[in-house]
Amino acid sequence: MVIRVRFAPSPTGYLHIGGSRTALFNWLYARAKGGKFILRIEDTDSARSKKEYLDEILDSMKWLGFEWDEIYYQSQRFNLYQEYAQRLLKDGKAYTQKLEGKSGEAIIYKVTPGSITIDDLIRGKIQFDTSTIKDQVLIKSDGTPTYNFACVVDDYTMDITHVIRGDDHISNTPKQFLLYQALGLPVPYFAHLPLILAKAGGRLSKRKGATAISEYRQMGYLSAALVNFLLLLGWAPGENREVIDINEAIKLFDVKNINKTAAVLDLDKLDWMNNQYLKKEDPERLADELIPALAEKDYIDKENFDRNYVVSLVKLFQARLTVLNDFLDWADFFFLKEVPIDPAAEKKFLTRDLSKEFKLFIERLDDLDTFDILTIEEAFRQMVKELNIEAKVLIHPIRVALTGKTIGPGLFEVIYYLGKERTKERLSKFIKRPV
RNA sequence: GACCCCAUCGUCUAGCCUGGUCAGGACACAAGCUUUUCAAGCUUGCAGCACGGGUUCAAAUCCCGUUGGGGUCGCCA
Numbered sequence: 001m002v003i004r005v006r007f008a009p010s011p012t013g014y015l016h017i018g019g020s021r022t023a024l025f026n027w028l029y030a031r032a033k034g035g036k037f038i039l040r041i042e043d044t045d046s047a048r049s050k051k052e053y054l055d056e057i058l059d060s061m062k063w064l065g066f067e068w069d070e071i072y073y074q075s076q077r078f079n080l081y082q083e084y085a086q087r088l089l090k091d092g093k094a095y096t097q098k099l100e101g102k103s104g105e106a107i108i109y110k111v112t113p114g115s116i117t118i119d120d121l122i123r124g125k126i127q128f129d130t131s132t133i134k135d136q137v138l139i140k141s142d143g144t145p146t147y148n149f150a151c152v153v154d155d156y157t158m159d160i161t162h163v164i165r166g167d168d169h170i171s172n173t174p175k176q177f178l179l180y181q182a183l184g185l186p187v188p189y190f191a192h193l194p195l196i197l198a199k200a201g202g203r204l205s206k207r208k209g210a211t212a213i214s215e216y217r218q219m220g221y222l223s224a225a226l227v228n229f230l231l232l233l234g235w236a237p238g239e240n241r242e243v244i245d246i247n248e249a250i251k252l253f254d255v256k257n258i259n260k261t262a263a264v265l266d267l268d269k270l271d272w273m274n275n276q277y278l279k280k281e282d283p284e285r286l287a288d289e290l291i292p293a294l295a296e297k298d299y300i301d302k303e304n305f306d307r308n309y310v311v312s313l314v315k316l317f318q319a320r321l322t323v324l325n326d327f328l329d330w331a332d333f334f335f336l337k338e339v340p341i342d343p344a345a346e347k348k349f350l351t352r353d354l355s356k357e358f359k360l361f362i363e364r365l366d367d368l369d370t371f372d373i374l375t376i377e378e379a380f381r382q383m384v385k386e387l388n389i390e391a392k393v394l395i396h397p398i399r400v401a402l403t404g405k406t407i408g409p410g411l412f413e414v415i416y417y418l419g420k421e422r423t424k425e426r427l428s429k430f431i432k433r434p435v
Numbered sequence: 436g437a438c439c440c441c442a443u444c445g446u447c448u449a450g451c452c453u454g455g456u457c458a459g460g461a462c463a464c465a466a467g468c469u470u471u472u473c474a475a476g477c478u479u480g481c482a483g484c485a486c487g488g489g490u491u492c493a494a495a496u497c498c499c500g501u502u503g504g505g506g507u508c509g510c511c512a
Contacts, residue, residue, distance in 0.1 A: 010512045042512060099510065106510055123440070132438055132508085140510035147512045171439060171507040194441075195505070202505075229447095232461090236448055240460040259448080262505060266446045269462045279475075320474040330473090395471045407473035 003035030004161050007066075008151070010042040011054035014212035017265060018166065018196045018204050020064060021230045025193060025258065026164045027066040028231075032253045038158055039068035043075045044144050060213035064223050065246065072158065074150050081145035084153045084183060085138045093182045094138060102141040109136040109149075109179065116174045121162075121191035121255050128174040136175055148172055152179040155188055164191045164255070167262070191255050194234050194262045209265050220325030221270065225277040229270045233263040243276050271322045278321050283314040286324060290314065293328055299335035312417060316409040333403040334417060339426065341404040349397040349406070355431040357387065357394055358401070362424050371420055377412040402426050 007023040009015060015023075030037035039061070043049040061068070085107045088094040096105040116128045138149040145153070151172075155163060170192050180187045198208035216226055227246060236259075237244065237252040244252070278286070287310045294310065295302040313334055317327050333339045341350075364379045365371070384391050395411050402414055402423060415423050 008512090012512070045511060048511075097510090102510075104510095108510090126439070128439075134508085137510045142510080144510085146510070151512090166506090167440065168506055172512095174439095192440085197505070199446085232447060234447090236460095238449060240449070242448090242461055261441060261443095261448090263448090264446060266462075269447060272462055275475080317474090319476095322474090392471055399472070405472090409473085411471060 001161060003030060003033045004038060004159050005030050005035060005164055006038040006040050006155070006158065006160050007061075007068075008040040008042050008154075008165075009057050010045070011050060011057060012045060012048040013053055014214065015057045015060040016204065016210040016212055017230070018210065020060065020066075020213050020226075021196060021233055022164070022166055022193060023061065023066050024064070024227060024230050025235070025255075027068075028249060028253045029162065029164060029255060030069075031250045035161075036069040037066070038160070039071045040154060040158070041071070041073045041075075042147070042150070043073055044147070044150060046075065046144075049075075056212065056214050060217070063217055064213065064227055070158075072154070074145070074154065077150075077154070078144065080157065081150055081153050082139065082143070085145075085149070088138065088182055091182075099141050104141040104143060106137050106141045107139040109138050109182065111135050111178060116177050118173050118177060118190060120170075121189055122194075122258050123192060123260060126170065126173075130174065130178065133175060133178070136179070138179075148175050149179060152176050152183070152185070156180070156183075156185045160188050162189045162191060162255075164193065167192050167195045191258070193258065194260055196233055197262050197264045199264055199266060204265065220321075220323035220327075221274050222277045222281065222324070225274040226270065228277070229273045232269075233265075234258055234261075243273070275319075275322055278324065279319045281318070283311050283318060286318065287311045287314045289324060290327055293325070294335070297328065297335075299328075299332070309417075316413055316417065320409070330405075330408065333405070339402075339404040341400065342406070345400045345404070345406045349400045350430060352397075353432060354394070354397055358398075358427045358431050360387075361394075361398070362427055365415075365420055365423065371416070373412050373416045376415050380412070397430075398427065401430050 005026040007019075007026045009019055009023075027037045029035070041054065041057075043054070085094065088109060089096070089107060094107050094109045097108055098105050111130055111133050114130050116130060118126045118128070120126055136148060137146050139145055154160075173190055173192075177187060196204060198204050198210075200208050202208065204210040213226075217223070224245065228244060228249075231244065231249055232242060235253070235257060237249075237257070241252075287307065291300070291302075291305075291307075291310065294300045295305075300310070313331055314327065317331055320330070321327055360383060361380065364383050365376070368375050368379060380394075381391065384394055396406065399408060399411050399414065400406060402411075402418060408414060418426075
């Protein structure tokens with residue numbers, strides 16, 4: 001049997017953490033089992049569906065790497081739903097009803113009393129009494145299908161074998177089960193994923209952590225890191241493995257070890273994960289991702305810049321970044337003509353007059369035959385030895401003078417990549433000239 | 436309220452099915468090492484089986500209840 005799974009977002013909002021985790025598990029299951037991953041756009045509500053949302057969902061899916069094998073739009077399948085509804089009507093399993101104030105007639109499924117048992121792949125057997133279920137609208141007065149009905153017709157006609165979806169759909173399952181039975185259709189396997197909860201408690205919502213995936217991207221999270229983070233929300237391969245790249249996840253993944261407990265979204269771990277991936281990532285790739293932002297900030301000229309230089313700087317900061325965009329703030333002094341000096345840093349390290357020391361250091365730099373990290377450091381160490389002071393007494397003030405900050409990469413790397421001229425120029429600003 | 440789901444450190448989790456290993460790891464936090472600041476890295480520490488009852492020689496693990504959390508009850512999806 002070829003496994004076919006689907007992810008069915010509604011373009012009435014952005015793709016967020018919850019949805020993308022559902023997408024991930026579906027996609028992963030398909031890839032793990034050599035099956036097909038189907039994307040189904042549930043755009044039956046034309047009033048609330050927006051192209052803007054659809055584009056964001058599609059872009060985010062691609063960015064996350066969840067390539068789909070087939071894509072369908074429910075809005076293009078209204079005839080099909082109508083057809084199946086008519087069948088139930090003919091069989092006397094549904095009836096029509098006119099709603100006050102509405103023009104058309106709705107088709108409504110008559111719920112038959114009884115008991116239903118769903119065998120969920122994650123939760124085991126779940127029992128429902130249909131007496132608690134109201135008659136189900138299949139087709140609304142305006143001719144569009146309801147969610148549960150379209151879902152059943154689609155899952156059947158798209159040959160979906162496994163329905164992997166959020167916990168919040170458990171109570172829809174008996175309703176759908178009834179429809180499968182009424183239509184005489186085979187019922188797929190169900191796997192209900194535990195929900196991802198907001199840190200403040202309750203469901204993810206706009207106000208509570210339902211940040212769009214595109215926003216994480218904008219903030220400078222790596223898709224591989226985000227996916228790895230998502231993967232660990234409700235699933236673990238055992239053996240204390242945590243940093244797992246997607247190809248390995250495909251090998252290890254199985255619905256069997258998805259857990260039942262809702263997970264609380266804690267972004268601290270995402271930050272850590274992102275740093276893990278940032279450290280390993282090819283600096284050339286990171287540089288390419290940063291280039292548009294650097295150009296936008298006018299740090300580089302898009303048409304004419306030294307890519308290798310940017311790559312070198314990325315290497316300098318790579319291991320220190322939480323999100324890629326941190327680079328824009330931390331490395332600004334390499335691009336700006338006028339470096340803003342942090343007032344607190346200036347007060348702490350540049351209050352004392354260091355004219356003599358700075359002047360001497362500039363001389364030493366001028367004396368160098370070769371200007372590289374090692375020779376710069378040697379010259380500096382030799383100088384502080386002669387001055388009989390501790391290296392750090394001078395390192396911190398020089399860093400502030402050059403970068404405007406108290407934190408950053410090693411000083412000698414900074415000097416090297418800043419270059420001799422810019423180093424001299426920035427140090428000179430803190431040399432008091434005798435009147 | 437009715438129905439359904441869930442319950443291991445603050446958070447993500449391993450262990451539960453097939454009772455017996457000081458309940459393991461990671462994030463966060465704290466301390467230390469390293470050091471040129473920050474980050475990274477390394478070491479150490481802090482911290483948990485919700486509660487009550489069974490079953491058993493033995494319960495995080497099996498059963499029941501309580502409590503707590505969550506979800507669903509639309510001509511939304």
